[in-house]
Amino acid sequence: MKRRLLLVMLIGLFPCIAFAGHFSAAERTYNVLFIQSYNHRTPWNNQLTEGVRDGLARGGVKAKVTAEYLDADYWTFASECVIMRRICERARQQNTDLIITASDEAFYTLMHCGDSLPYKLPVVVSGIKYPNDKLMSSLPNVCGYTSKINFEYLLENARRIFPHRTEVVCVSDSSLLSLKGVAEFERIWVDYQQKHPEYTLKTMNVQAQAPNPVISSICYEYNAYNRIVIAPKWTPFLSFIGKNSKAPVFAGQSLALTNGVFGVHDMEPYEGMYAAGRCAAQVLQGAIPSVVGISDLSGKILYDYKQLEFFRVNADKVGDNGVILNAPLMERYRGWFVLFYSVIVAALIFLVIWLYRLNRHESRRRMHAQTRLLIQNRLVEQRDEFDNIFCSIRDGLITYDTDLRIHFVNRALMLMLELDPDVHTARYYEGQMAGSIFHIFYNGENILPSLLKQVRTERRVIPIPEKAFMQEIHKGTYFPVSGEVVPIYSKNKMTGMAICCRNISEEEMHKRFFNLAVDASSVYPWQYDIRTASFHFAGALLDQFGLPGKLTILRKELELLIYPEDLEQSQEHFNVILKGEELDTRMNFRMRNAEGKYEWWEFRSTSYNGLSPEAPYMVLGVCQSIQRYKNTEEELIAARDRALQADTLKSAFLANMSHEIRTPLNAIVGFSDLLKDIDAFGPEEVKQFVDTININCTLLLALINDILDLSRIESGSMDFRFAGYNLSFIMQQIYDSQRLSMPQGVELIMEVPESESKSIITDSVRLKQVINNFINNAKKFTTHGAITFGYLTNEPGYTVFFVEDTGSGISEENQQRIFERFYKVDSFTQGAGLGLSICQTIVERFCGKIAVSSELGKGTRFTVRVPDSNE
Template sequence: MNRRRYYIFCFLLFTVFSQIAATERAYNILFIQSYTNQTPWHSELIRGLCDGFGEEKVKVNIVTEYLDADYWAYPSEKVIMKRFCERARNRGTDIIVTVSDEAFHTLFNCGDSLPRQIPVVYYGMKYPDEALISTLPNVCGFTSNPDFSLLLEQANKIFPNRTEVVCVNDNSFLSLKGKEDFMNEYGKFLRSHPEYKLLTYNVQTETTSNIISSICYPRNSYGRIVIVPKWSPFMAFIGKNSKAPFFSCQSIALTNGVFCAYDADPYTSSRMAGVRAAKVLKGTPPEEFGMTETPVDFHYDFKQLDFFHVEKERATPGVILNQPYWEKYRFLFILLYASILALLVLVVVWLIRANRREARRRMHAQTRLLVQSRLVAQRDEFDNIFHSIRDGVITYDTDYRIHFTNRALLEMLHLPLDVSVRPYEGLPAGSIFKIYTNGREVLREMLKEVITKGKSVEIPANSFMQEVHSGSYFPVSGELVPIHSHGNITGVAVSAHNISDEEMQKRFFDLAVEESSIYPWQYNIRTGLFTFPQGFLKRFGFEESLTTVSRSEIEDKMHPEEVEDIRIMFDEALAGKKQNARMSFRQYNADGKYEWWEYRTSVLNGLTTDVPYSILGICQSIQRYKSTEEELTTARDKALQADKLKSAFLANMSHEIRTPLNAIVGFSDLLSDTSNFTEEEVAQFIATINKNCSLLLALINDILDLSRIESGTMDFQFAKHSLPLLLKNVHDSQRLNMPQGVELLLDIPEGSKKYLVTDNVRLQQVVNNLINNAAKFTSGGSITFGYTEDEPGYVSLFVEDTGKGISEEGLRHIFERFYKVDSFTQGAGLGLSICQTIVGRLRGNISVTSEVGKGTRFTVRIPDTCE
């Protein structure tokens, strides 16, 4: 009784603790690595951190971010770090863990407040900012202090004949700090080793060729060792190709080209950080831990030891990484080989004994075979009958096991053709082949259906038979029939046929028909039905289940204008009057369009020539030929129109250019002798010449813009521009050009700071053209331009004048080339046409409203982003 109570108590206690464990909180951890996930040891860092939390039995969700400090500049690192902090804040991060100096330093200098609000645990720190850390009570961690003195002594121990030291660094903070530390230690080292010489290189000031030649060329690198204060991707590239051994105080260099690294083990240091972070999450204040130094050791790359022919015994103290399994587990391999050899001996002994037992068994079997020989002879006669069948035949018993396979089936499955025995007898269904329909194996289902219902079952269409031994498969057709004996079902016979060739020929024919758009057809005179391929019927919207269509259904698809003529021609073929005919007409396809087709007929005569047996033919789409014909006609018409436009253009240009040139030449001749004119008259002559020069220049600019539009070379440069500033610039440049008595006004929304992504040059060209056009027809009053913001994402610019206005007839043609409302006004009639083209390129539209005698208003509506 007491034992029963004890069991119940243990069960309840286990249930309570299970509920407590299930409700235990999982902490969110932000793990920031200073470099990328391509560094060789980044997975070890993550694994060690997870094991550290697991050791303290703290559930965590770790999100790893990579700062990639070797790639980004420091300002960019701070921006990236702020993004890390923002994402961490959104996730509700409980603690931050950083590895290496870059991550910690950037975290507390990125400007985000998160690292000062939650605990931070760092490790792998080479040069900690103790002044900063002392002010942060929420920070604790581990340092891995570099010791270049020990590193130099170890290099001297392993390579006593290499007395030249090459120090390679860059301009990063850690590299410069490391070089400074190295130089201090090197001075001490030189006192006890005066024979050493030092070369220093900066990868950002020295040329790459100098560094490579000094380290990678054998003639230069012999007798040298390389010290790298800070490892970088460039050092990895040089280290893997160097003929001099590399030494560093960073574990990131391990298996990445370094010979020896004096640093903490990546996994161990990461696990220690995970343990400390777990204790902080449990409630221990970070300031109680403070700063702790991680144990460091020498780490060697086995491949580098082998390359420089250094024996493992000399690489002490320290740990050798990257060892081949044979070197690392030699004793275990020897033990394994011995075990395998012993096992082989046992297997041979067992086989010998099994062979003896098998010999005795064969003796007994031979006795039974003598008795069964008569039955075998009868069975062979039965087999020969099935072997003569061309289709593959296989029989199964009611337990779904193979009973017989004929030669045709073995050939079909590419199996051995030894039919003197039944090699597959007794194997379960699916052992030598499987049948798939729509990706589902159905052989056993069909066998079960035949045995259960006692009825034949056909192999479904589009089924495949797969060879089990090779995995190859092919399309198959056939049938499963029950085998009866004394009124009972004793098995199932399956006949199958490989239809690969038939299916391939059918598909080739269908492809040829579909690609060429040539379809065969037949008209059955007795039934009055057409037979077309499925692709043709689908093309004209008939149901997929149909295989034949009536003559009336075909006529319904014809164009009404051509039905009667085609009906007469087909009736002549039915009457035997035409053996061959060709008919072209339009048919209404599934896309809702009429398409040109050509039908060719061939009459198959019946018992008499006047009563055809059937009509055969082919049909082909000739739409592309008709389209080509229409395109050629359109191209011819456009060429004729272009010729007329060219003549009109030359006529207009010759007139427009001659007008200002006559004024320029005439008044220039008058200025050759100014003695007969007053100063006011001379000034008027010069003003006239300047005015006509400006008109001529504007005309030429319009012609050039028109040429660019026609050739498609008008260039647009899109950028962000201030619309109020753009219109103020136009106002400042145009207000001095206004006719006397006309005031130019700028009307923009008060306080607007509208910005557009547009081409400011082309947009100013549009506004200037509209203002110049308004100035031509305004003799008094004002010209007002500006913009309104009536709908989101768009802006409407306007130019409004108080001029004489435009008639309704003029409004219909106002944007046409060479059209001029007033033929006596200067200009070629191109400005508004060019404006319309530019506005269209800016994804907008231009419109005009006018009233004769009261003025005109042009409106340009464009989106905020015109790209």
């Protein structure tokens, strides 16, 4: 019983619930995603969106339409899928209820992008040119409209409008849709050609072949006069082709209109999307997409009004089935405009006639009274105006009639000739013959009469020759002059000649002073022409850059001479000048000279603004080579670094000197104290003490000698006494002094040429000092093996001394610094680090060369190459 009662109550409440649901649905605002295949700059973009909104509203649905753009013409399919997934993600965040797509790319990319959203929401398609029936039949949530291209209908209309164009060119690219369109067009072409055998077909792919043949065959008048272009799929490249084509272009997409296409077979943009909006409204109100289905909207032939005008096709020839788009208001409402302008013109004519007749009588009376007075005053005013104008000109001016008589002389010319303009008025010399005031001399000859006669005969402008002088005939005043002689015309008849000239004394003086200053200082002027983007240099400067015979070079040519590392900075600096941000600047950079070497140049520039601060009127400057300053700067920096390094090493030397001196002194003092009680030690111990004292005395003496030699080198007072010495004798002395002090396990070997006794002119003391320093240095680092020294006489006129050991060796890094003062490879070895530096100084005084070669763990070899005579 209770169950029956509950069932009755539910049945009674069902109409109320349904009504409430219908009411809420009617009031609900839906989120609709509208995906366009192209971008927001596509023609008819606004009409597409407006059509969707109007269709939804007319269908009784309140919706918020969000437009997204795939921009398919500029991306690959993989990139389009990435963009589409982002669109789907944004749609998911906005709780989208339905998706509408425009054109093939948007729909197919949506279904293949990999996102699940298009399979969950209803999708309404529109403008599908090449439908994939298998895909669409498998999608129950898809409905809408296709708009297939009827190529046969398109060709028939093209033939009707252009009956004499019998060559058809099918232009496409390699995209999938474009290839489908070509295949469809070729399919219908077989039947079409059977009907019209006089027509021929040529297929061109702008991606499979170079674009030049395509452009040549369509965009040139002599090739395109007999052709019609068919574009199954519109692309950005075809926009260029369409806008420049000399043959009418027919396509299958309305977006091609306004891009140079003559006509397309498609729905009107607004109508197609309006139908899609109505279909979407049905789905949002509960209609099932699979029931609504997909149907084809038959298109129309849409024509571009501008293309009709371009190909001179009468609008009446379009026919009833064609639609003309982009027609101006004047064409669409021609009758109303004609009527309106006719009324306005009639009213204006009536008003003008009435005013004319009203004022005619009064004007005629006034005109007769004023004409005589005006003529008289005008003649006087014209003459005075003529005098005032030409007297205000800064250049000198004198006019002659065709008989070579003076007509007028202006104030500037009289001042140049040092004549008093207050006494000699502008008409003072009127009627006098040419030459009565001045002469013009060139190469010592008066050329004034010949110049005037030449202009009178040839009736053209003749310039006054360079280096010509003008001389006043009474005082003899003369000066260099520049100017020209020009003919004077009145009503196409030559009535006289005029000389326009100026005194160029100061200009010549400044020019010559400037040239002298430039030649003496090697400072070269330059000028940058903003209009031509070129530099004007002195010829001598361009000769240094390997560009003889030129006076101007483009900015790009100059930048090729700049060192690559300096190019970017110099470009930025010069761009700042051209923007007007700096007026006076200085730039330093390296440039390649005629020898292919780079040298430093300094460019100074100044500019002054033109019509606006951002655009300078002119940029002027001077430049000079600063390579010698750069070289001096580098030398000073290197000298400073060497001085700082020497000072650092000297400071380290002085800091360690107390240790170097105290070590042998402590040994000497300590063992000397032990010898006070000599009886407490055995003979061997006493001998050992004495040897230790002797060794440390020798070390201390060597240290003091090095310090003294250093001081002599610093003061320039190191003495050299050159004489002839036998080398074998010197080598034997060195061997005898060194063999007893060799470390245990190390053998001293002397190698000299056998059966040869050679003598050289040298300082034997300094020579032995060098070799002994090498041997002493070798003893510090050799614990076994041998130390070999001697000389070689392989090179005539030179002797090579060498000291070679089997010690620990020297690294390549230390070999670079081994001859520096105070430098020690091993800071724990005895010595001040002066020996090898002193050796280098001595060898340089011998006019010789010192070298070292070493390998870690195998030993070191020092060589000294000196001439046999130092005289």
